[in-house]
Amino acid sequence: MVVDPGVPPEVAGLLRAHVPLLSRIRAGWVPPAAPAQPRHRSASGALLLAATPAVIAFMAVLLASPLAPAGFMLLGTYVFIVLIKIASIGEVVDDDRPHERGVYEQARWYDGRYLLPEDFDEEAGKVLARAQRAIGSVLRSHINAEGLLDDVRNALMLPAQEWEIARLLAKLSALRLEHRELLSRGIAPEVAAVIEPLERALAGSEAAVVARVEALERYAAHVADAERAYHARGQIEELRARLPKYEELLAESGADALAVPEIERLAEDADVLERTLRRSVRSAHEAFRYLES
Structure with a gap:
């Protein structure tokens, strides 16, 4: 293929590396839209929520007994796990745009400034x-x-x-x-x-x-x-x-x-x-x- 020398070098390299895909785009192919990721509560989160009353009761027993140091250690560990889980709930997984869509958008933007073998x-x-x-x-x-x-x-x-x-x-x-x-x-x-x-x-x-x-x-x-x-x-x-x-x-x-x-x-x-x-x-x-x- 041949690319107009006025096209930025990084874009020209991207186009040259995807000649078959450019031919498909020229023929009318459009990349599918990325599906929305449904947000759902994980099984580990539900299990942690269900276990909370039992863990609190068990720690109360430990704190009232001679095993109070172990109770404090268990309490700290549990709080740490809960904090990590709360932080993970707020995370949003990066949904990187598919590579094909990136090529598609550049091909549409620079349409007419590159020529394919079939031309x-x-x-x-x-x-x-x-x-x-x-x-x-x-x-x-x-x-x-x-x-x-x-x-x-x-x-x-x-x-x-x-x-x-x-x-x-x-x-x-x-x-x-x-x-x-x-x-x-x-x-x-x-x-x-x-x-x-x-x-x-x-x-x-x-x-x-x-x-x-x-x-x-x-x-x-x-x-x-x-x-x-x-x-x-x-x-x-x-x-x-x-x-x-x-x-x-x-x-x-x-x-x-x-x-x-x-x-x-x-x-x-x-x-x-x-x-x-x-x-x-x-x-x-x-x-x-x-x-x-």
């Missing part, structure tokens, strides 16, 4: 998947996390692009469904001339959305090139950091003259990768600017 026909679903793969690869890249790209703008603009593409594809899917249903009923020859411009409008709209997705894919491809150069540069830098140990070993073994060309080539490779990385990042930035236009 897209097969062709639109494939185009949307392409866009989501491209966006995901950019946002998950190391060079984006390291700030070599404009990570702030990526975090804002790419979800907005995903939502806009999804919104247009959902609208296109609905119109295509209506168009197919219309054609399935049969079209009179006089109406065929009117149908053709509508079909061209559908095709033109789809082409425009696909062009957006292709721009995202080009951006993702530039980012992938920069990502490969970034990782290769890291490996080269790691090797260069180890060079002194190898140079020392070669010098001690008398083979250092043979290693000079290889060491120089390693340095050249590092310089080439550095230039490649900068060029790839620059290309990614240019592709990003194209997306904004």
Whole structure:
């Protein structure tokens, strides 16, 4: 599913975690109201009330006898039990709203700001998947996390692009469904001339959305090139950091003259990768600017 990036993140996460339930809500399902909990006197309370006269009489006998200390202890224990029972009578059990009702209320409140898989026909679903793969690869890249790209703008603009593409594809899917249903009923020859411009409008709209997705894919491809150069540069830098140990070993073994060309080539490779990385990042930035236009 796709959620409008303007929806609060905690609500968006809740909606994404309950796609099947959202489909049921879309189909008209309503969660049942929580049943009222009847208040009734518990059996322990009734037993305590019935035993009170007998307990009082027994304590009176104890207090009038040499066992008065035991009577006081029994009296204190009984009073303690009664106080606990009185406190429990006043307690109201928290009736937490069922989780499904919470999802239902958020779904109704943000209706129109999320799109479900059933909102897209097969062709639109494939185009949307392409866009989501491209966006995901950019946002998950190391060079984006390291700030070599404009990570702030990526975090804002790419979800907005995903939502806009999804919104247009959902609208296109609905119109295509209506168009197919219309054609399935049969079209009179006089109406065929009117149908053709509508079909061209559908095709033109789809082409425009696909062009957006292709721009995202080009951006993702530039980012992938920069990502490969970034990782290769890291490996080269790691090797260069180890060079002194190898140079020392070669010098001690008398083979250092043979290693000079290889060491120089390693340095050249590092310089080439550095230039490649900068060029790839620059290309990614240019592709990003194209997306904004």
